[in-house]
Amino acid sequence: MTKAKTWALAVAAAVLATSTAALGQAADQKLVDEGRKAFNSKTWDCVKCHSAEGAGNKKLPMERLNKMAPEEIRKWITSPAEMTAKLPKKPAVPMKKQDIPPAEVDALVAFVRSIQK
Numbered sequence: 001m002t003k004a005k006t007w008a009l010a011v012a013a014a015v016l017a018t019s020t021a022a023l024g025q026a027a028d029q030k031l032v033d034e035g036r037k038a039f040n041s042k043t044w045d046c047v048k049c050h051s052a053e054g055a056g057n058k059k060l061p062m063e064r065l066n067k068m069a070p071e072e073i074r075k076w077i078t079s080p081a082e083m084t085a086k087l088p089k090k091p092a093v094p095m096k097k098q099d100i101p102p103a104e105v106d107a108l109v110a111f112v113r114s115i116q117k
Contacts, residue, residue, distance in 0.1 A: 028110065035111025038104045046108075049095070052115050066115045073109045 039046045039062075040055065047056030052063070065073060076083045080095035100108070 031107050031110040032114045034104070035107035035109070035114075038100075038108055039111055044098055044100060044104075044108075049093070052111070062112050063115050066113055068112075070109050070113060073112050074105055077105050077108055 036053075038044055039050075039052060046052075049057050050060045050062050051058050052061070065076075072083075076095070077100060078097075080097055084090060084094050
């Protein structure tokens with residue numbers, strides 16, 4: 001292979017990698033935005049017990065959970081009783097289970113992980 005072809009392939013690979021990363025970031029931001037919307041919606045009423053980005057109940061801020069593994073956040077959303085059972089000190093008002101569709105759970109996980117302290 002000539003130097004010109006090698007260089008052209010390298011440039012094409014770099015452009016493809018950059019484009020793919022940009023598309024991934026856009027998709028990630030869309031998921032975060034959908035999670036923010038679900039978190040603040042009256043449908044799931046997360047803000048009744050939790051706060052994020054300065055809104056909601058200040059007693060349970062989501063900012064402290066953004067370092068939690070995605071699987072752990074997902075488990076809290078989908079099986080709160082199971083996760084509460086693991087706590088050394090049980091909350092006065094345990095989190096209730098809601099039948100949140102999987103796509104919205106994914107969005108909520110992305111949103112919680114995106115929150116900055």
